Amino acid sequence: MPDKPALEGLEHKWAARWEESGIHRFPRTAGGRVGVYSIDTPPPTASGSLHIGHVFSFTHTDLLARFHRMRGERVFYPMGWDDNGLPTERRVQNYYGVRCDPSLPYDAEFRPPAEGTAKSTKAADQVPISRRNFIELCRRLTEEDEQRFEEVFRFLGLSVDWRQTYRTIGDEARAISQRAFLNNLERGEAYQALAPSLWDVSFRTAVAQAELEDREQPGAYHTIAFAGPSEDVVIESTRPELLPACVALVAHPDDERYRDLFGRTVRSPIFGVEVPVVAHHLAQPDKGTGIAMVCTFGDLNDVVWWREFDLPTRTVIGFDGRIVPDAPDAITSESGRAAYAELAGKTVFSARAAVVEQLRATGALLADPRPITHPVKFYEKGDRPLEIVPTRQWYLVNGARDEVLRDRLLQRGRELQFVPEFMRVRYENWVTGLTGDWLVSRQRFFGVPLPVWYRVDEHGEVDHDEVLVPERDSLPVDPSTDVPPGFTEGDRGRPGGFVGEVDIMDTWATSSLTPEIAGGRYRGDGLWEAVFPFDLRPQGQDIIRTWLFSTLLRSELEHHELPWRTAAISGFIVDPDRKKMSKSKGNVVTPAAILEQHGSDAVRYWAASSRLGSDAALDVANPTQMRKGRKLAIKVLNAAKFILGLEAGALGTDAVTEPLDLGMLAALDRVVDDATRAYEAEDHARALELVEPFFWTFCDDHLELVKDRAYGLPGQGRDSAVAALRIALDTLLGLLAPVLPFAAEEAWSWSHDGSLHTSSWPVPTALGGDPELLTAAGEALIGIRRAKTDAKVSQRTPVASARITGPEQTVHRIGLVAGDVGAAGRIGSLSLDPGGDAVEVADVVFQPTES
């Protein structure tokens, strides 16, 4: 026991000892699922640095892990790293100064031109390398990040079993991801379709509904005249450049203005294409002129109309976001084709300007463009508006087009325990609002390849309907280098041979399988049977529509059951202005510095005092919660040092005989019961809220009240005081252990051999004391202190006599502990006098002092 206990250095000391003793390792004993508490940990993205939000939410998870471990459960707490996906790709490009070109051959001797020192992030300055070289760099860089993340998490005190880690780009994760896809394919849940897809022109990949966001963008309404049967039909459009892609006009069926036009045709200006006028309830009569262009494709409504009216496809925007070279066949006039030729190759932006000029020249533009702002769909990671282009993609069913599946998913959502409860509606809103199946293919490089090949027919044409799949035990495969069963590399691309799929899967297609990946579903070593279904899925509220939904979907399709019992949803961190902290806003603080500055226990306290689902403010300049936590941790060390330094003749529950000691333990019993219930309900903030005030009352009042006895002559009174203090200390250390694992373990180690963090969750002593005694004594103590403060004398000033009045029952209780109260107040003669509403100390006569 040190002379002057301090928090500094506890993190490294105990993290190392815990690792050495292996107390956080998942015990692989027999017994299957019984007695196991398993956690489907969120894998942080390994690109760059951890966010303070990680510290916040991972602490919440760790509180539960530690509680359940202390209760003797076998806790499965793994850690995963999400190293898949675009963030990694972009980081690797910028870090190493390279870009992926899948057509290049692998170069085993390749050395990247830069190591975090690339001067330019322009594609032209980046060295093109093969997919395999690119992936090697992705793995190398993410590994370094993961190492750093692990160090921060160990310092934070996460009780993770660090042997149970996975990477979403690892062999096992890729194999599981591909296997799950093949299972979906076999059951008819995965399919390909040539369909209009939301397309990011910068990244040149399709994106899914879950990755969309609306952004307010400036735009303009253009008033354009179409030639009608009798007179001009005037539409308003924000996308005049899509005029050559126009396939119809649409108005609401009830709109009197256009009723006569339904079923007839109008002719587009400039391009002179006859298009039908159709009626549909999605058309908005109050928007613009109430009649709108249907183009292939301007927005998602266009896709609906195109599909429902079986309209032709006139694609004008290419995968690169530029106008395609060839005009749609429907444009037959010479002038129309000449006008189109002027647009070919232009970006959407400049094509718009060109069309506006053409419209002006022909007189079809009836007014100057009218500026507006309107919501435009973006890929959440992109910075150019999405286009909609027809492509062949792979889809997974998700209930959007299948009511039976949708109802099953909603039912599962009702079976899942959400903490807090109100988060369930976000899931339900998402499931009910789905508009299409899950687009899982991505035209990117670093990720899990779709594990399929296609036959090439005798004419050398790829036949996408003839899908070749790998053997299950050959997974993971890369179809661009591996060959399908029964073929050789020589058959690649040849008539009668095969071609490999080049697309990869959506990163969520892998992340949705974290239970299977973490639980080692196919390892055959019993782990899976011991941990699935998981007890806890901790995650952020922002990824309910992605991670939570997709995991639940995969589990329903594969196992017909919930992947976990409870979803614990953390809020996020906001700065003092209530703005969500995020990288893009530049108000991010790095966790390592904060942990170093305040100490891990203090930071954990800050996190623990926020309940699940509610956002927490962090004022880095004035982190009051962290200071409070730090103060608490220091107090724990000091109180423990004091109590353990006291001598006693006998310890244990039998030695506790004095009313105040029994009363204090009875009050503590209540705290143990209530805090246990709170943790059982995943309410760590409530538990802390119960334990912390008791601990302070214990230090400020009880310790002061019994100090005299504890320091006093040997005997029953002294033994009772010290025995009760030791019991209470052990109990309080246990109750605080999840929140302050370092300080609590340090203090515990001064009087125990084993770790506090295994099987030491406190239980009530049930010695039958009066739990109100301490409160009553405390009230008396406050009165005495007030009298001394009012008299501006030291608290140690002796009092010759005093009289305590108050409610009868309280005064009676004070009488039962009058010895302790008198000793703590240094009162010679204490008289008790029932009466009045509040406890008051009157007639205080200070002892005359010599000086």
Add this chain to the structure above:
RNA sequence: GGGCCUUUAGCUCAGUCGGUAGAGCGCCACGUUUACACCGUGGAUGUCACGCGUUCGAGUCGCGUAGGGCCCA
């Protein structure tokens, strides 16, 4: 436009069954004591966003309005 959360002391937040409004920080005063100066003790501080309703009684329950935030269109 729809949904959800939120509004309590200067700040950050509790307030469980509807029964006298709470904590920490900050502020003021006092004291430095034998666990603790990263200290202790005491004190002051409220239109519980607003309105209506239910009730003997509303911070708490219901309806509505406003501000803040998030998600989805």
